[in-house]
Amino acid sequence: MGRSPCCEKAHTNKGAWTKEEDHRLIAYIRAHGEGCWRSLPKAAGLLRCGKSCRLRWINYLRPDLKRGNFTEDEDELIIKLHSLLGNKWSLIAGRLPGRTDNEIKNYWNTHIRRKLLNWGIDPATHRPVNDGQTNNHHPTTTTTTNINNRSSSLDVTTTTISFANTSPNQFVKEEMEDEKLNSDRNIKTLLPEIQERCPDLNLDLRISPPHYQNIQNNSSSSSSSSSSSSYIQPQVQHVQYNHYHHQYEHQHHQALKTGGSFAGGNSTNICFSCSLGITNSKECSCTTSLNGTTSNNNTGYDFLGLNSGVLDYRSIEIMK
């Protein structure tokens, strides 16, 4: 026995929404709020499937939607979130206020995928295309050059992934260069160039213990060039989102000042939302105020932020 249809398809409109339908839907939701999508079309006088109404509202009519092109910062954030979360568009959208999962999914498939491919990076794995070795479960010794390593007042070693230096014009130029180069050379010869172009782009992922442990070990992870790495003795590099750099450092500084740890430590937690600058969001599950007081007595490591309900990118580290 098949599933019952969500609506009577014979009596519903399909395809593009008309302005009148939009107005009806908006008026109804303003008056009655969201929810009960199945009964909404009838109540609102719409010949639409409830799902269709929900989608139209969420993806297009919602007043808090941010219209217009994605910014470089948003690009950057989407790439990083995708490297952490995969095709979990709704989760990614949750970190980008005003953007919908559908919008991000489309943008990924039409723009970012191609951009990464032009860089020689597999958008699915965030690894260099043709890099068979890195698919190995046992990472080999590699050399890393940490050019964009920003020193902070905290003397905490971090590696900043930055696309910010690349202006739109540069992108166009680089894409043209890429096409030429791809036709001229074997892709293998390109890999060093890709790394040179994005010297701080290291998209190999691993899950590590809380960040505070790495603070203690930071002296061993700040070298600007080679060292061997393995899962046993990792060379730790932290992902850090440039545009939230300042806020993060502030929070981190406060946490250290008060003797606590930051985001992933076992005494205080700054939630993922806040670490991304999405303060006061419904996702916020901070257990610590910035003055260092703790409002929750969770103990142990919250893998993937499951206890706090959100991912904590600070504890998801990138290594080579």
Add this chain to the structure above:
DNA sequence: AAGGGACTCAACCGCCTGGCC
């Protein structure tokens, strides 16, 4: 100007999940 291929993105489809009975 016209044809056609490439691209974009709103919308649809089908599956999954969780709540309720």
Add this chain to the structure above:
DNA sequence: AGGCCAGGCGGTTGAGTCCCT
């Protein structure tokens, strides 16, 4: 425990638009 249902999600489609020849 199992069925039903609503909501949500990710993958896919296709109409409209853009761009190149």
